[in-house]
Amino acid sequence: MKILMKGNEAICEAAIVAGCKAFFGYPITPQNEIPEYMSLNMVKAGGAFVQAESEIGAINMCYGASASGVRVMTSSSSPGIALKQEGMSYLAGANLPCVIVNVSRSGPGLGGILPAQGDYFQMTRGGGNGDYYTPVYAPFSVQEAIDLIFKAFDVADLYRTPVQMVADGMLGQMMEPCVIEPRAAINVDKSWATDGNSGKRPRNIVNSLNLSAEGLEQMNKERFARYQEIKKNETMVDNRVKDGDEIAIVAYGAPSRVAVNAVDELAARGIKAGLIRPITLWPYPYDVFQNLPSSVKNILVCELSMGQMLDDVKIGVAGRLPVHFYGRCGGAIFEPAEIADAAEKIVRGGA
């Protein structure tokens, strides 16, 4: 059944349908609809909801709930995600699944509450201390956010890792028709869980501490072997570049919708452009840049930041083509014409 729902609320409803049994959060704009929705509907669904004393408190509540084997989620916005990094490093270190939603805003510092994509580094480069990554999903529509929430819980359980989703104020606040229906459940062994059943099996321990250099190195190598599997199985990209396109525009999340319109506008101006939209920001779809049609002579990266995903595009392109950048930040959002102008300048020369 199709329903009309706001992005933030659709994310919550999808999480509940996906079997999330606990939500711990803290107020921060522009994600407040998430804890608000959960405070009523998670409880109605028989799950746990706590408005924590801080983002640090919330992520550590997730750590405790996840340790017992239940599906758990938290959400916040950029500065609050920064506060959660300690807990995310511990979740990664202790191999605990958890879904973390970042309805991002502009920064640094307190910044502003308008949409921005300045959290790319924070989300894709570990963020906390130590050797780890987290899968990061970047939906561009309410329906895709729903689909990726189901996926995020599965991937978190399958690979025993925290998983992040990044939306922004645009996606969080926009209403779109969508479908939220239960998906086939995956089978995951959670016999490791510290669920207080040591009378029925050997005792379990959830821990990231290892004081032996060789022991800790081994733990990290084992984690990175799982990361290889994630890279192989879970990398997602929406590649719309066709033979004959002269320029590839790379954008993600809600701002990629502006890029879609820019591609149409460029067509009207007689320029063939194609869109590359990474859906996972980690693992990054580097391969897409190795198999571009030979007609593509330039790459234009468009972000609501000073250029962060730009680094990953450059890694993917590996010097084969010129990589250009057009971005806005601080909460300013580009218009299709701005992107089209930047692309036209590149294609017609002079850039």
Add this chain to the structure above:
Amino acid sequence: MSKIVYEKSRGLSETQLSYCPGCTHGIIHKLIAESLVELDLLERTIVISPVGCSVMAYDFFNCDGIQASHGRAPAVATGLKRTNPDKIVFTYQGDGDLAAIGTAEIVHAAHRGDNITVIFVNNAIYGMTGGQMAPTTLIDMKTSTSPLGRVEALTGKPLLVSELLSQIPSTTYIERVASHDVPHLNKAKRAVKKAFQYQAQGKGFSMVEILGTCPIGWNMTPTDAMGFVKDTMMPYFPLGVYKDEGGEA
């Protein structure tokens, strides 16, 4: 035929304790283990260990264990208990963990009245990191970061955690006990047992503050350290029941 008159509690694991000679963490572990066994709660208990000397407490108790980040054990306990309300959840925390970096987490677990038990071992110093000043370090006490003794004008007076938490409306049971001699250990065990009983009965937040020793950090013999608890700590940290709204245990 010989008769067993004393044996190690089965609530403790076979792992060798990592504590320094003369420190009272080991004996406090024993009180907890015995209490959980006597109350028949051990098999459904989860211990949450802190960062500090007792960081490896998850290894020492014969039940499930979780290692928490510094100061956050009460938040971890909240997440665990809210999703597993029929289990017994306790945190084991020192004064650096609970009374410094973890003040927000302990105050708000207490504020929510979470049905958990907190065992707070106050030895007035950061033990594991090498004997730095804690919020509970006594005035004039020398530590590696108060080499001339704690100066009130610069660092205030030692924090009184039991007094603080007993003022929070949603707490149920707060008691301060000591671990320096047998009569006090017997009292300490009664307090620990009561706290777990209250949790099993769903009566809400309980904390037992136990004055402990740190002979290495204090630069004392174990015997002198026991005397320090009695003569110097107890006058500033008065023992007693600060709050008990649990009724019959």
